[in-house]
Amino acid sequence: MTLSAQDTTTGSQGRERPFRKLRILATSDLHMQLTGFDYYADRPEPAGGLTRLATLIDAARAEPGLDLTLLVDNGDSLQGTPMADLCVEHPCRPHPLMQAFDYLGYDAIGLGNHDFNYGLEVLDHTLCQSPCPVVCSNAHRLDGPASWVNDLVLRRDLKASGTNVPLDIGIISVLPPQSVQWDAHHLLGRVEIADIVDTAHTRARHLKARGCHVILVLAHSGLGEVHSAPGQENAVIPLAEIEAIDAIVAGHTHLHLPSPTPDPRPQVDAARGLVHGKPVVMPGQYGTHLGVLDLDLHLDSHGQWHVLGSRATLRAADADVSVSDGLAKRLSPVHAQTRAAANTPAGFSAQALHSYFSFVAPDLALAKVAAAQAAALRPFLHGSPESALPLLSAASPLKAGGRAGPQHYTDVPPGPLLMRHIADLHMFPNELRAIVANGEILRDWLEMAVGLFCTITASGPAGHLLDPTIPGHNFDVLYGLSYAIDLSVPPRFDTHGKVINAKAHRIRDLTCNGVPVVADQRFIVALNNYRANGGGGFHMLDAAPRINLPTLPIRTVLRDYLSDKLPRDPIEDTPAPWRFAPLPGGKAILRTGPQARAHLAQLAGRDITELGLDDAGYLCLLLGL
Known part of the structure; x- marks a missing residue:
């Protein structure tokens, strides 16, 4: 049937409507x-x-x-x-x-x-x-x-x-x-x-x-x-x-x-x-x-x-x-x-585990994840040619505010742990992976990871510490290493993993067990499957050989570690991996969850001023660098 272009619909008050x-x-x-x-x-x-x-x-x-x-x-x-x-x-x-x-x-x-x-x-x-x-x-x-x-x-x-x-x-x-x-x-x-x-x-x-x-x-x-x-x-x-x-x-x-x-x-x-x-x-x-x-x-x-x-x-x-x-x-x-499954007993932690300060201070929650990954990996290395290599473990904050809002942080109280706490510590159904990476790969890996920090100048006004366009889970921390992050240097990579500042190097003083890391030095690194597959633009990992492992869900590994089914791993006892390189006069603003106020004592001795909540509900902290 052909209808005229002037055909209309009658509205509720009898008026003709020319559109549907x-x-x-x-x-x-x-x-x-x-x-x-x-x-x-x-x-x-x-x-x-x-x-x-x-x-x-x-x-x-x-x-x-x-x-x-x-x-x-x-x-x-x-x-x-x-x-x-x-x-x-x-x-x-x-x-x-x-x-x-x-x-x-x-x-x-x-x-x-x-x-x-x-x-x-x-x-x-x-x-x-x-x-x-x-x-x-x-x-x-x-x-x-x-x-x-x-x-x-x-x-x-x-x-x-x-x-x-x-x-x-x-x-x-x-x-x-x-x-x-x-x-x-x-x-x-x-x-x-x-x-x-x-x-x-x-x-x-x-x-x-x-x-x-x-x-x-x-x-x-x-x-x-x-x-x-x-x-x-x-x-x-x-x-x-x-x-x-x-x-x-x-x-x-x-x-x-x-x-x-x-x-x-x-x-x-x-x-x-x-x-x-x-x-x-x-x-x-x-x-x-x-x-x-x-x-x-x-x-x-x-x-x-x-x-x-x-x-x-x-x-x-x-x-x-x-x-x-x-x-x-x-x-x-x-x-x-x-709710019943989430409240099943799953271990114990003597300390609060949270992600409110993941980008400015040692993160105990990340340290637990990294240690669990290392503890689960070690038995599979026994007798292998790689067993003599230093073992590192990579972890990043998966709940750290950003686009998800000021309530989206890991926040696990001390005491008995439940399965919901395990999920809070690692919210994705990732599996454990292991790669062999040399010093050159590690350095680029870390440069990519610290790309989420804004460039800070000693004389400029205080701006935001973090680039809001880059997700917090890009901030990989490599446990077993020690390094400084120089925020006065622009990022080396863009968000796709492409070099944009070839002469820029934010990572300083990269060492393992007190010895400088060199380009051809080899390491074993425990990490999740997303990052091992280059997720997040970490294409430098494509060149790293894989170590074959059975299916090991990271949340299962974490539960076993926190319930003492896996032995305490030495990585948990190593010093915090990273620190900011001193930048006298430099200041930046960290946006974090308002519940961070309950944990501010962990930042005692730091040059930190509370600025209150912003319009989005984030607690803003002014940091002296």
Whole structure:
């Protein structure tokens, strides 16, 4: 049937409406935060969680003037809390995320890199329970059929002049190609992930050829660089430049769009949520925000729908938003099971273990992780040619504020330890790895790790200590070494691991057992699989030979160490590895969690002034360097 371009819809007061409104509601980076509960601290969260988003979803669907509403998820939903770990341990139980998606009536879900963290068998088993199609356009299985589709067409009807007119919505979903590298032990040789922008170009043309009127991209990717480049991790800006794409749900970097913070890139209108003029939402992480894309659709004289207007907004799931009683009731059994499992005894610590001062002082929590890794590795080195080499252990703070907010810190009280404390110390399901690295690799490794510090001058005003664009988990500390960090020197590497200041060397006085480390000296290093695979841009590790180990989950190793099932490791008794090189007159501001006030005595004797809380709720400390 052919309808006139003048066809309109009659509004609630009899007025003619020239457009139909399609609303797309989007979640992203939920990381299994379904219940608005902090299982690490065993207490409710003041905001966020899918049970709060459910209330926002219901309200957004019920608003007048909407002709069609879709609900989608943009990936990284299956990993991130002890509930996710419980689901892996009990695969025969219905998966609560899929139960929640079913309850809320999701129309499509995409995949993110962390959805592969537990392996393909776990992912396949979970996705077969999905109540809606799962899309991943640039990931291709090499070992058999995939549990996702490469693209999707949702056909819905919109009324025009009393007649149902089909609307075809094409959905593309992409994730970083680096996902294969980050989870190589699960994916290498079994999954291939193509370039984000190339895939979107191809799929968008394909969907247009199939007659799609609207094309939506679920991009598990951040804004990134303004121009397309092969293998981009964050590629939303060049994605938005593709003519056939109408709207994008972004994620991965845990940021917000729209945002009141101006973006210097001319392609991005942060306040309006526009990239190259296309509407884009990025709803943060852990269910803190709901993304809302409103598209105005016009029917032409040939019966084809076109997007003529759009709006992008975020709605916060803050403390004023009530929890959905219905979804909370549906999730109550697994919530209770998760709390019970998280409160299982797991060891003892005589000292508080936290990450509030990880970037300015010795970190006892990191020292425990490093010692546990070394203790678990040593038996596998006995009798090997490498057994005579010095053993180091690398660890980084995984919960250290940043984009996740001022509550996102490790905070384990002294005394009996529970499994939730083990997870708080190491929140990812990583496995133990070991490499043989020479002194040259170690030096570059450390230079990359200290790139998250801002350059500080002795005479300049006090600025922030840390670069907010670099995640705290890039700050690897190598236990068993000793070194100074000179903050007056610019970083040697950029965030991708590319040398940008060839003559810059922040690492000073690098020694092992009091002896300077030389370039060809060899060491064994215990580390996690993410870093061993070059995750975070640490490409210098690609040249380091691997030592074969059985499957050793780091949280299992840590639990065994803290419950004395593994012997105390000598690395725990070595001096703190790093220190700042003196910078007389230099000052910097550390942003940390407000609960750090309870531990300020650990910084006694340091030149530190408390500045109070900033607008984001971080405690600011002025440091003399």
